[in-house]
Amino acid sequence: MARIFSYIVHRGGVVDDSAAELAAVARRMDPTTPPSAIVTGWGVDLDAACNALLSSYGEVWKVSNEALSYPNAELVRQALVSILPPNSILLVSHDHFGIDLSPGLSIKVNSVFVSDVLGIDGFEGDSLRLVRQEFGGQVSAHVRCDVSSGAVINVRPGAFKPEQVTPTSSVVLDKSSAVGALKARRRYLETIVAEAGDVDITKHNVLVSIGRGLQEKDNVVLAEELAEVLGAAVSCSRPVVDAKWMEKSRQVGSSGKTVKPKVYLACGISGAFQHLAGIKGNPFMIAINKNPKAPIFQVADVGIVDDVLEFLPELTNKAREMRGVAAK
Amino acid sequence: MEILVCVRRVPDTSENEIELNAAGNDIEREELVYSVNEADNYAVEEALQIRDRVGGNVTVVTVGGEDDEEVLRRELAMGVNQAVLLSDEDFSGSDGRGIATILKDFAHKSRYDLILTGVQADDGAAQVGGMLAAMLDYPFASLVNSITVEDGRLKVSREIEGGNREINEIDLPCVLSIQTGINEPRYVGMRGIRQVASVPIPTLGASDLGVEKDSVGEAAAKVRRVGYFVPALSKGAEMLHGSREENAHTVLELVAARGGLK
């Protein structure tokens, strides 16, 4: 059985949910061995991260290097190439860092790469069977990969329940000396925090959220009119921002805002995981989509198969009637 | 600056209801609407804008078959200088690593200062760009949403969580994967495509590129799809089957009961 490691990212010494999620994945793949983690960084932050990991990992490999103070994937990759034992399986969270790190790492350590995994079927000899999604979650695929020379596997955040299994013993091993000089051909300069925007969608109880199904910018007004009668705010999916129909500050999702409304009206949104990742607190979700097979209907509470361009004006008129406001 | 953009033709997720075929071993590919992968369209536009600012040439390349020429033609209409199709029976069934290997051998035939890919293909895994960079031993940055050309290097912004941006300086030559929304891709009409109808698109195969045959194609693919399925409707929404008016009424009652519509 190949050795399984989880690479854990930390910010200022704090590890996020992925630490416990990846531990659960490692246990699922190999129930007999306590999972091992690799963590890189510098100074007190690194020590804090190592300590935090001891509660779920049996072995924590630490790489201390000033150049790794910020997790620059180009440098982390070089460090991992130096310390990963041959043929090991490395688990990484499939977020903006994992997307940056992992495909290139798999080439450098000559192993397979599997991206955005959300299920594990198990081993068959040297093959590992995994589950992925394609076409924005419209279909899932079983994937078989040959792990005889190791694997780098990016795991979808939130797909596996974190397990709090505390290993009977745990230890931090310092691997810093195995890492030589790190060559930075890409240098981190700064982080620019997103602008606030005119409306704070994170503060609203009711969101009328629109997607590419609205077809064109001129139709955004249909959502704005509804939101006005409902006392709601208009939020949106990414393509709406990409097409410049709305500002970035309105975008819900992994690369946008995280919202916690009570009611979420998903209008012409397919339900890709990067969108759903921004909806927290289990709101009551109503989805309107013309495609009865849209993935959004798997997660919504109530679904309506209809054309949003027709349904939204109907809703607005009805709402005005109910509030006793004269229809325009 | 010599710029290479890797593009791929994909079934368009927003235009299609993707379904399983009768055997359940593939998606139903008849009658699918294909187009250039969304992120790749932004990558081509970005390359054109950089070329127009600093000079040079833009080449687009795809690994595929005859049908994929249509996206190359579209990119010619957008204004790229050259389009190349990489096609060979030995390439079929390649996994991401195989595709990256073919692209690497093509990139080695000339010298590119900058290579762009999309972040991810709709049926892909956000992997080809990062793999290509590692094979070429070039620095790489993913999820790029702005590029400024400086002397011998670029300043790039990467999209990270919460709409925040990570600014990096990266040496040339390098590979970048481009995120949607980085620019406003220009419109391509039928007329533009007709104008480039006779521009030749060279096709190169394994022997032209010097691709080692056992490094690509189905036999070399260590990651394989072994079947599709439609995800189980774990809980699933309660579907409303009333008239539009009735449904609207029900929705408003549900919203009102939860504090909206006061």
Ligand SMILES: Cc1cc2nc3c(=O)[nH]c(=O)nc-3n(C[C@H](O)[C@H](O)[C@H](O)COP(=O)(O)OP(=O)(O)OC[C@H]3O[C@@H](n4cnc5c(N)ncnc54)[C@H](O)[C@@H]3O)c2cc1C
């Ligand atoms: C790294 C990365 C980060 C990302 N971050 C985010 C993010 O933060 N937020 C985000 O939202 N996405 C994000 N995405 C994109 C995400 O993967 C999806 O592409 C996106 O969420 C799809 O948006 P959509 O549902 O509006 O569009 P589509 O997937 O195109 O869906 C449109 C839907 O509208 C329906 N429709 C069409 N016309 C009508 C009509 N007239 N009436 C009713 N329904 C109609 C269609 O059936 C379809 O279901 C990210 C992607 C990547 C790779």
Ligand SMILES: Nc1ncnc2c1ncn2[C@@H]1O[C@H](COP(=O)(O)O)[C@@H](O)[C@H]1O
């Ligand atoms: N067959 C191909 N030919 C050329 N470029 C490709 C091909 N497949 C993928 N790419 C490029 O790699 C990017 C990421 O694809 P993927 O890793 O498959 O998600 C795409 O957006 C393209 O830019």
